[in-house]
Amino acid sequence: MSRLLPDWLRDYRRVWLAGDITAGVVVTLLLVPQSLAYALLAGLPVEAGLYASVAPLLVYAFIGRSPAQSVGPMALTSLLTAATLSRFADAGATDYLVLAVWLALLSGLMLLAMGLARLGFIADLLSEPVLAAFTTASALLIILSQLAPLAGLHNPGNSLPQWLVGMWHQPVSWQPAALLVGLLALAWLLLVRRWGGRLLQRLGLSADAAGVLVRTAPVVAMLAGILLLPASLQVPVVGPVPAGLPRLVLPAIALEQLADLALPAFFIALINYLQSLSVAQLLAARTQDRVDPDRELVALGLCNIAAGLVGGFPVTGGLSRSVVNAEAGARSQLASLLTATGMLLVMCLATSALEHLPLPVLAATIIAALLAMLDIGSLRRAWLTERADAVAWLLTFALVLLLGVDSGIMAGVLVSLATLLWRSSRPHIAELGRLPGTHHFRNCQRHAVETLPGVLLLRVDESLYFGNARQVGTILLQRAGQTPHLRQLVLVMSAVNRVDTTALSMLESLDQRLQQVGVVLHLAEIKGPVADILQRSGLGQRFAGRVYLSTQVAWQSLAGLPDYHI
Amino acid sequence: MSRLLPDWLRDYRRVWLAGDITAGVVVTLLLVPQSLAYALLAGLPVEAGLYASVAPLLVYAFIGRSPAQSVGPMALTSLLTAATLSRFADAGATDYLVLAVWLALLSGLMLLAMGLARLGFIADLLSEPVLAAFTTASALLIILSQLAPLAGLHNPGNSLPQWLVGMWHQPVSWQPAALLVGLLALAWLLLVRRWGGRLLQRLGLSADAAGVLVRTAPVVAMLAGILLLPASLQVPVVGPVPAGLPRLVLPAIALEQLADLALPAFFIALINYLQSLSVAQLLAARTQDRVDPDRELVALGLCNIAAGLVGGFPVTGGLSRSVVNAEAGARSQLASLLTATGMLLVMCLATSALEHLPLPVLAATIIAALLAMLDIGSLRRAWLTERADAVAWLLTFALVLLLGVDSGIMAGVLVSLATLLWRSSRPHIAELGRLPGTHHFRNCQRHAVETLPGVLLLRVDESLYFGNARQVGTILLQRAGQTPHLRQLVLVMSAVNRVDTTALSMLESLDQRLQQVGVVLHLAEIKGPVADILQRSGLGQRFAGRVYLSTQVAWQSLAGLPDYHI
Structure with a gap:
C-alpha cells in the first residue's frame, strides 16, 4: 500500500510542515496573477491559465x-504557444483552444517518450x-508585446518586424487611464523589487522573510487594481471568468493539423x-541533491499531458516561482499540493x-x-571566451527578433x-616523420625527423564524421597532389575516436x-x-593488407624491411 | 578586355566544339519537358519553368x-517550393507567383552571402x-503527387497523411483516357531506359551515343503526345503558354512575408x-578536377537570383541532366550557352x-x-556500418513522409x-594510476597501477562542448561522490582538443x-x-596554482613531493 505513495510522503518529517505551508500560501499568491497573465500572453482566456496551473x-x-x-x-512557453497557434488560427476562436490543448498533449507525449527512451541528452542541442x-x-x-496592452492597445505581432509594422498601422486610440x-x-x-527588501529588513523582518514577502508585490498590485479602480475610468479588465473546476477534454483534431503542430511541439518540449x-539542477545544487534528467522528462511530460487534458496549454518549471517556493521554506512536494489547493x-x-x-496590471x-x-x-562572457560563441549569440539574438x-x-x-561544425570542420592534419633511431613519429614542422621517399604520413587530429568528412577528404587529396613522386599515403588514425x-x-x-x-x-x-566499424561495413576487406597496427609497422613495411611487431 | 571573359572562353580549344554542340542540343531536348514538368510540380504556370531554365x-x-x-x-527543389508556398498562398494566385520569385531571390542571396563569407562547410549539416x-x-x-495528374486528378497534398486524406475525399472522377x-x-x-540502350547498340550505335540517345525518350513522348493525341479524348493539356522572352520583375512584398520565407529559403538553399x-564533385572526379565549394556557392546564388528576377523559382544543378551533358560531350560552358539558346x-x-x-505525359x-x-x-549500408546511422535513416524517412x-x-x-550529439554525449572517462616506477599514467582497470590516497585522476577522452558538457559534469561529480575520503580530483585533459x-x-x-x-x-x-581560452575567460585565474603541465607534475605536487618539471 505504502509503495503507491510518493517517496516524500512516506518519509515525511513533521519539521517540514511549517515551511511547506508557508511556501504553499506564498506561491499561490504569486501564481494567481502569473497564471492569468501567461494565459493572456498565450492568446487564451484567463481560466485556461488557472486550469494549466492546478493539474x-x-x-x-x-x-x-x-x-x-x-x-x-x-512566459516563454506562453509566447511560443501564441506564436505557434497564431499561424493556424485566430486567438479567441474555438480552433485556437483545440490547438492549444493538442500542443500541450503533443509536447507532453514527446517529453514522455524522450524520458522513457532515455533521450535526456536532447537538452544539449542548444549551447549556453x-x-x-x-x-x-x-x-x-x-516585453514589447506587453507594451500594447499596458496602454490599452491590441498586441500587434510575434516578431520585431511584425510588431513595428503593427504599431505603425494601429489606429491612434491610446487610453490614457489604462496607460x-x-x-x-x-x-x-x-x-518593491529594488528597495522593498531593504525597507522590510529595516522594519525588523529577517532577510529571508523580507525576500519572500517582496515577491507578493504582484498580488498586491492585483488586489489594488480590483478593489480601488473605479469602473468609470473604463480601463480594460479581464471580464467574466467561469467559476468551478475544469472538465476533462480531448477535442477532435484533423491528422494534418496534428502534423502541423508536431515540429513546434517538439521545440516547445525542448525549451520547456x-x-x-535547469531549475531542478539549481535547486539540487542548493541541497546537494542529484537530478535524474530522464525522470524529469517523464514528470514534465505527464504534467503537460495533464495540462492539455483539462483544457490548458504547455507548462514547465518556472525559475522565479521555484526559487520563491524554496526560499519560502518548501521542503517537499506538499508545498505544491497546497498551492494546487489554493488555486x-x-x-x-x-x-x-x-x-x-485591469489588464494593464497583468501586462505590468x-x-x-x-x-x-x-x-x-x-554576450560579454562569450566574447571573452570564444569569438565563435559570441557570434552565435548575436546571430541567435538577431534571428529571434527578426523571425x-x-x-x-x-x-x-x-x-x-x-558553431560546432565550424569548429570541427577544419581539423588539424599533421605530416609525420620518424625521430631518427626511434619508433616515435612526430610532426615534420616541429621536429627534425626522417621520411621515406614517395611515402607521406598524415595524422588527422579529430574524429571523422559527416561534419568534417568531406573537407578532410578534400584536404588529404590536396596534400597528396602537392607531394611530388608520391606512391604511398599512410593515414595515421591514432586521434580518430569515432x-x-x-x-x-x-x-x-x-x-x-x-x-x-x-x-x-x-x-x-x-x-x-x-576497426570494428570498418569490418562491419565491408571496407575492411577493401583495405585488407593495407592496415597496420602501428605507424612503425607501416614504416617498416613500406621501407621494404622485414615485418616488425610491437 | 580578355580578363572579362570567363576562363573557358579564353582558353577555348577547337576540338571541344563538336562535343559542346551535341551536348547543347541533347540537353535542350531533355530540358524542355523537365522545365515544364517541374514548374507544374512547383505549382506554377509552365512558362515559369522556361524562364527559370534560361537565366x-x-x-x-x-x-x-x-x-x-x-x-x-x-524535382526536389520544385517540391520544396510547392510545399513552402502552399502554406502562404493558393497555387495559381498572383501572391503565389510573387512568393516563388522571392523564395528564389532570398535563397540566392543566402547562397551568395554564404559563398562570400566562405561558409561552404554549411553543406555538412546533413549526414550522408x-x-x-x-x-x-x-x-x-x-511520385505520389504525380499519380493524381497521371490519372487526371487534382494533386491532394504535400505529405503522406495529407495525400491519403486528400485521395480519400477526392470525388470519383477518374479520366480513363488520361490514365x-x-x-x-x-x-x-x-x-527505353531498361532496354533502349542495348537495342540501339545492337543496331550499331556506340555505347556512348546509345546512352545519350536513350535520354531523349521524354521529348519523344512529349512530341507523340502533342502530335498524335486527338483532342476529342479530352485529356488535360498544358494550355496557353505566353510566347517570347520573360520580363525582369521585382515584385513588392510585405516585410512579414519575407520573414516567413526566410527559414524555408535557407533550407532550400541548403538542399540546392x-x-x-555533389554533382560538381561527381563531374570533377571524372576529369580529375578540383571543386571550390565557396565558388560554387557564389555561382549558384547568382543563378537563383537570376531565376527570381525573370519570374522563375529556385534552381540547382541537376544530377541526371549534368551527367547527360557530360556524356553527350560537353567540354566547356559553351554547351550550357547553346542549351540556353535552344530554350x-x-x-x-x-x-x-x-x-x-498532355499533362499525364509530363507526370509520367x-x-x-x-x-x-x-x-x-x-539504408542497408548504414545498417551494416553503424546502427545509429540506420536509425537516423529510418527516422528521417518517416518524418519526411509524415511532415x-x-x-x-x-x-x-x-x-x-x-546522432552526432548522441555519440559524443557519453564520452569515455578513465580513472588513471601510475605504472610503478615510471612517469606513465594508465587506465586503472586495464593496468596494475599505483594510486595516491584521497586523490582521484580522471581522463576525459573527448573534446568538451555544449553537447557533452552537462553530462561530463554530472559523471565527474558522481565519480567524486563514489570515492571515499576524496580530497583532490585531477582532471587530465590530454584528449580535450577544444x-x-x-x-x-x-x-x-x-x-x-x-x-x-x-x-x-x-x-x-x-x-x-x-589553455588560451581558459586565460581569456578569466577561469585561468580561478584555477591559478591548480593547473599542471603534466599528470606527473600533478602527482608529485599532490603527493607532497618537491616540484618536478619535465
Whole structure:
C-alpha cells in the first residue's frame, strides 16, 4: 500500500510542515496573477491559465523528484504557444483552444517518450550562449508585446518586424487611464523589487522573510487594481471568468493539423525541458541533491499531458516561482499540493473578483518579471571566451527578433550546431616523420625527423564524421597532389575516436581517387571501435593488407624491411 | 578586355566544339519537358519553368567553374517550393507567383552571402544517410503527387497523411483516357531506359551515343503526345503558354512575408547547394578536377537570383541532366550557352505547340525520373556500418513522409545532429594510476597501477562542448561522490582538443560544487588552444596554482613531493 505513495510522503518529517505551508500560501499568491497573465500572453482566456496551473502541480507532486520545483504556465512557453497557434488560427476562436490543448498533449507525449527512451541528452542541442541569446531576445519580444496592452492597445505581432509594422498601422486610440494604471503598477513592482527588501529588513523582518514577502508585490498590485479602480475610468479588465473546476477534454483534431503542430511541439518540449531541468539542477545544487534528467522528462511530460487534458496549454518549471517556493521554506512536494489547493479555492470562490482585474496590471506583471530575464552579460562572457560563441549569440539574438520566437528557436538550434561544425570542420592534419633511431613519429614542422621517399604520413587530429568528412577528404587529396613522386599515403588514425557512415564513404572514395592517380592508401593505428566499424561495413576487406597496427609497422613495411611487431 | 571573359572562353580549344554542340542540343531536348514538368510540380504556370531554365544557364556559363554542370529547375527543389508556398498562398494566385520569385531571390542571396563569407562547410549539416533518406522519401512523395495528374486528378497534398486524406475525399472522377496516356508514356520511358540502350547498340550505335540517345525518350513522348493525341479524348493539356522572352520583375512584398520565407529559403538553399555540389564533385572526379565549394556557392546564388528576377523559382544543378551533358560531350560552358539558346528558341517559336502537351505525359516524365532516385541500398549500408546511422535513416524517412518535405528537411538536419550529439554525449572517462616506477599514467582497470590516497585522476577522452558538457559534469561529480575520503580530483585533459563557453561554465560550476563538499579540483595536461581560452575567460585565474603541465607534475605536487618539471 505504502509503495503507491510518493517517496516524500512516506518519509515525511513533521519539521517540514511549517515551511511547506508557508511556501504553499506564498506561491499561490504569486501564481494567481502569473497564471492569468501567461494565459493572456498565450492568446487564451484567463481560466485556461488557472486550469494549466492546478493539474501540473498535482501531477508533479506525485511523480516529480525536485521538492521545490513549481510547474505551471511560464512566459516563454506562453509566447511560443501564441506564436505557434497564431499561424493556424485566430486567438479567441474555438480552433485556437483545440490547438492549444493538442500542443500541450503533443509536447507532453514527446517529453514522455524522450524520458522513457532515455533521450535526456536532447537538452544539449542548444549551447549556453545560444540559449542565453534566445532567452534575452524572447524576453525583449514579450516585453514589447506587453507594451500594447499596458496602454490599452491590441498586441500587434510575434516578431520585431511584425510588431513595428503593427504599431505603425494601429489606429491612434491610446487610453490614457489604462496607460496610467499600467505605469503605476510597473513602478510599484520595480520599486518593491529594488528597495522593498531593504525597507522590510529595516522594519525588523529577517532577510529571508523580507525576500519572500517582496515577491507578493504582484498580488498586491492585483488586489489594488480590483478593489480601488473605479469602473468609470473604463480601463480594460479581464471580464467574466467561469467559476468551478475544469472538465476533462480531448477535442477532435484533423491528422494534418496534428502534423502541423508536431515540429513546434517538439521545440516547445525542448525549451520547456531545458527550463525545468535547469531549475531542478539549481535547486539540487542548493541541497546537494542529484537530478535524474530522464525522470524529469517523464514528470514534465505527464504534467503537460495533464495540462492539455483539462483544457490548458504547455507548462514547465518556472525559475522565479521555484526559487520563491524554496526560499519560502518548501521542503517537499506538499508545498505544491497546497498551492494546487489554493488555486482550486480561487477557481471556486474568487472568479467573480478576478473579473474586475485591469489588464494593464497583468501586462505590468509580465514586463516586470521579464526585465530580470534580459541577460546581456552572457554576450560579454562569450566574447571573452570564444569569438565563435559570441557570434552565435548575436546571430541567435538577431534571428529571434527578426523571425519571432517559434522560428527563432529552430534557428538557435541550427546556430548552436553550426558553431560546432565550424569548429570541427577544419581539423588539424599533421605530416609525420620518424625521430631518427626511434619508433616515435612526430610532426615534420616541429621536429627534425626522417621520411621515406614517395611515402607521406598524415595524422588527422579529430574524429571523422559527416561534419568534417568531406573537407578532410578534400584536404588529404590536396596534400597528396602537392607531394611530388608520391606512391604511398599512410593515414595515421591514432586521434580518430569515432567514424560514421559518411566518413567511411569518404575513405572509400578517397581510396578510389588516389588509385586513379597511382597512389596507394594505407591506414595505421586504427582504434578498436573504428576497426570494428570498418569490418562491419565491408571496407575492411577493401583495405585488407593495407592496415597496420602501428605507424612503425607501416614504416617498416613500406621501407621494404622485414615485418616488425610491437 | 580578355580578363572579362570567363576562363573557358579564353582558353577555348577547337576540338571541344563538336562535343559542346551535341551536348547543347541533347540537353535542350531533355530540358524542355523537365522545365515544364517541374514548374507544374512547383505549382506554377509552365512558362515559369522556361524562364527559370534560361537565366541560370546563362549566369552559370559565365560564373560557374564546373564545365558540364547544368543548373535549372529540379524535382526536389520544385517540391520544396510547392510545399513552402502552399502554406502562404493558393497555387495559381498572383501572391503565389510573387512568393516563388522571392523564395528564389532570398535563397540566392543566402547562397551568395554564404559563398562570400566562405561558409561552404554549411553543406555538412546533413549526414550522408540522412540525406539519402530525405532524397528517397521526397522522391516517393513526388511520385505520389504525380499519380493524381497521371490519372487526371487534382494533386491532394504535400505529405503522406495529407495525400491519403486528400485521395480519400477526392470525388470519383477518374479520366480513363488520361490514365491510359499517362501509363503508356510511363511504360515507354521505363522500357527505353531498361532496354533502349542495348537495342540501339545492337543496331550499331556506340555505347556512348546509345546512352545519350536513350535520354531523349521524354521529348519523344512529349512530341507523340502533342502530335498524335486527338483532342476529342479530352485529356488535360498544358494550355496557353505566353510566347517570347520573360520580363525582369521585382515584385513588392510585405516585410512579414519575407520573414516567413526566410527559414524555408535557407533550407532550400541548403538542399540546392548540396545537390549542385555533389554533382560538381561527381563531374570533377571524372576529369580529375578540383571543386571550390565557396565558388560554387557564389555561382549558384547568382543563378537563383537570376531565376527570381525573370519570374522563375529556385534552381540547382541537376544530377541526371549534368551527367547527360557530360556524356553527350560537353567540354566547356559553351554547351550550357547553346542549351540556353535552344530554350530561347523554344520560348519564341514553339509555345503554341506546347499548349497541346498532355499533362499525364509530363507526370509520367517526373515519375520515371524519380524512380531512379529511390535509394533503399543506403539504408542497408548504414545498417551494416553503424546502427545509429540506420536509425537516423529510418527516422528521417518517416518524418519526411509524415511532415512533408519542408518540415522534413529541418527534421533531417536535427536527426543528423542528434546522432552526432548522441555519440559524443557519453564520452569515455578513465580513472588513471601510475605504472610503478615510471612517469606513465594508465587506465586503472586495464593496468596494475599505483594510486595516491584521497586523490582521484580522471581522463576525459573527448573534446568538451555544449553537447557533452552537462553530462561530463554530472559523471565527474558522481565519480567524486563514489570515492571515499576524496580530497583532490585531477582532471587530465590530454584528449580535450577544444572547449567552448558551455564547457567552461561547466568547469566553473563543477569546481564550486566540489568545493562545497571539500574536494579540490586540479587540471593537468591542458592543450595550448584550451589553455588560451581558459586565460581569456578569466577561469585561468580561478584555477591559478591548480593547473599542471603534466599528470606527473600533478602527482608529485599532490603527493607532497618537491616540484618536478619535465
